[in-house]
Amino acid sequence: MQNFSREILKIKDLRVQYPLSNEWMLKGVNLTIEKNQRLALIGSSGSGKSTIAKALLQLLPEDSLCKGEILFEGENLIQLKEEGMQKIRGKNIGLVFQDPMTRLNPLMTIGQQIIDTLQAHYPQKNFAWFRHRAEELLSRVGIHVSRFRAYPHELSGGMRQRVGIALAISLNPLLVVADEPTTSLDVVLADQMMSELSKLCKEIGAALLLITHDLALAARWCSHIAIVNKGEIVEDGLTKNILSSPSSLIGKRLLKAAKKRELSHPNLSINKKVILEVNNLRCWHQGRGWPWNANWIKSVQDVSFSLHENEILGVIGVSGCGKSTLCRALLGLHSIRGGEVKLLGEDLLNMPKTSKRVAMKSIQMVFQDPFASLNPQMTVGEAIADPILIHNIMPHVYAKEKVRELLSQVGLIPIDTFQNRLPKELSGGQQQRVSIARALALNPKVLICDESVSMLDPEIQLDILKLLTSLQKKLGLGILFITHDLYLAQGFCQRVIVLDKGLIIEQGNGKELFQMPQTFLSKKLADACPKLLLSD
Numbered sequence: 001m002q003n004f005s006r007e008i009l010k011i012k013d014l015r016v017q018y019p020l021s022n023e024w025m026l027k028g029v030n031l032t033i034e035k036n037q038r039l040a041l042i043g044s045s046g047s048g049k050s051t052i053a054k055a056l057l058q059l060l061p062e063d064s065l066c067k068g069e070i071l072f073e074g075e076n077l078i079q080l081k082e083e084g085m086q087k088i089r090g091k092n093i094g095l096v097f098q099d100p101m102t103r104l105n106p107l108m109t110i111g112q113q114i115i116d117t118l119q120a121h122y123p124q125k126n127f128a129w130f131r132h133r134a135e136e137l138l139s140r141v142g143i144h145v146s147r148f149r150a151y152p153h154e155l156s157g158g159m160r161q162r163v164g165i166a167l168a169i170s171l172n173p174l175l176v177v178a179d180e181p182t183t184s185l186d187v188v189l190a191d192q193m194m195s196e197l198s199k200l201c202k203e204i205g206a207a208l209l210l211i212t213h214d215l216a217l218a219a220r221w222c223s224h225i226a227i228v229n230k231g232e233i234v235e236d237g238l239t240k241n242i243l244s245s246p247s248s249l250i251g252k253r254l255l256k257a258a259k260k261r262e263l264s265h266p267n268l269s270i271n272k273k274v275i276l277e278v279n280n281l282r283c284w285h286q287g288r289g290w291p292w293n294a295n296w297i298k299s300v301q302d303v304s305f306s307l308h309e310n311e312i313l314g315v316i317g318v319s320g321c322g323k324s325t326l327c328r329a330l331l332g333l334h335s336i337r338g339g340e341v342k343l344l345g346e347d348l349l350n351m352p353k354t355s356k357r358v359a360m361k362s363i364q365m366v367f368q369d370p371f372a373s374l375n376p377q378m379t380v381g382e383a384i385a386d387p388i389l390i391h392n393i394m395p396h397v398y399a400k401e402k403v404r405e406l407l408s409q410v411g412l413i414p415i416d417t418f419q420n421r422l423p424k425e426l427s428g429g430q431q432q433r434v435s436i437a438r439a440l441a442l443n444p445k446v447l448i449c450d451e452s453v454s455m456l457d458p459e460i461q462l463d464i465l466k467l468l469t470s471l472q473k474k475l476g477l478g479i480l481f482i483t484h485d486l487y488l489a490q491g492f493c494q495r496v497i498v499l500d501k502g503l504i505i506e507q508g509n510g511k512e513l514f515q516m517p518q519t520f521l522s523k524k525l526a527d528a529c530p531k532l533l534l535s536d
Contacts, residue, residue, distance in 0.1 A: 008073055009033040013068040015067045015068055029068075033207050037208075038210065039223075044213065045460060055078075072175070090170075092174050097179060101152060111149060118134065176207070254457075273308065275308065275445050278339070278341055315483070432460075498519065
């Protein structure tokens with residue numbers, strides 16, 4: 001009989017120091033993972049949880065100091081040379097990255113990338129076996145075999161992450177390290193992917209190390225939790241024990257933040273002015289096929305809605321439902337096949353180019369990944385001033401004062417401390433505040449927030465939501481809040497619309513829609529939302 005309780009990973013007094021730093025990022029981490037165990041590593045941004053994963057796989061930056069022991073199946077990985085680690089990565093330890101594009105080669109089809117991984121470890125197998133196994137893996141993570149020859153850029157973010165998970169499980173590893181694997185996925189797909197990873201652990205006796213900031217997600221899928229704070233494990237044990245009575249201060253704070261994600265808004269007054277009106281909007285694009293046999297992909301079909309002054313309108317849906325296409329269309333970044341878009345009563349689609357450029361200043365965007373949306377070589381002050389100078393709104397000297405005003409508005413105080421920093425010198429929450437300040441630089445009437453808090457830990461997420469709420473009330477903004485998290489939207493948004501295959505299938509009050517969904521997809525979205533079912 002197999003022994004499922006034996007240790008496969010034991011980390012002893014792990015210390016890590018990055019190059020050009022005088023401080024230890026990890027300060028004596030001790031952690032044990034047993035075969036078939038599902039352990040969640042929880043912590044705020046900058047706590048050191050991702051550094052533990054990098055140290056485990058020996059993927060730390062060159063010239064980093066790594067001391068202590070990382071015993072995998074009794075072998076100290078710190079002492080292995082790169083050749084030895086290459087045999088362990090993938091084969092014995094699978095890794096699911098937060099950003100799947102860091103794993104995928106943009107010049108190779110997804111099918112070939114899986115085959116390459118298999119060929120590297122099973123050179124004795126033939127091509128028919130490789131092809132069959134690759135198709136099986138894609139099918140297992142919900143990708144149809146017809147996409148075998150697709151390139152990464154032809155897939156949605158959620159589909160790319162599914163390919164990343166297929167690569168991680170392709171060699172049946174003993175341990176799967178999943179570093180924020182569901183950040184870019186909708187809740188339904190995230191639920192499916194975590195279910196698949198959990199099933200894998202059960203089938204082959206693999207352990208799962210889930211690195212996440214989402215306490216509710218960890219509670220749903222992991223039997224054990226370890227909390228990281230300032231480079232140390234401050235608490236670990238059974239999930240039910242930690243959630244019912246956390247002993248550490250950071251554990252109590254994370255639990256409190258997770259339970260307070262739900263914000264409440266007063267009902268919208270019907271007398272509020274309509275600032276954005278969308279009527280029968282259609283966005284189609286041509287898929288692969290012969291010119292005389294066009295394969296039209298109807299990303300957005302006859303979508304109609306209005307956004308009022310001082311309103312937060314949630315747009316919910318799974319990956320590929322048309323949310324991102326809708327955003328790009330409203331910003332003028334995607335061609336529109338038909339319909340009407342009115343901004344402050346003016347028809348944007350029939351405006352002269354010069355007038356439209358002026359009008360479009362009133363619609364601005366806050367992106368999902370704040371770091372990717374900022375120029376890494378521009379200081380915070382330069383990034384915020386950039387749109388002001390591009391549109392010649394005011395001279396450079398006055399733009400500097402405007403930047404200081406915006407930094408204060410988004411809570412980046414003291415101003416002198418932040419305005420000369422580069423994006424890499426900021427935390428994720430600070431980077432998102434800079435993105436919001438830049439979006440407000442042109443005094444918009446409509447703010448489109450595209451998954452703008454999904455990459456943040458619960459405490460910072462709550463801070464950003466509170467900031468958006470205060471700015472909305474102060475500036476009279478209409479906010480279009482794009483998200484896959486119905487649980488979050490039902491408290492944060494006054495109204496919610498649900499998209500599926502480019503169509504609005506349900507809309508109404510967020511709380512009512514969450515508690516009593518009328519369509520199958522809405523019910524699926526509500527059921528898939530990770531939530532802490534605990535009493536206060």
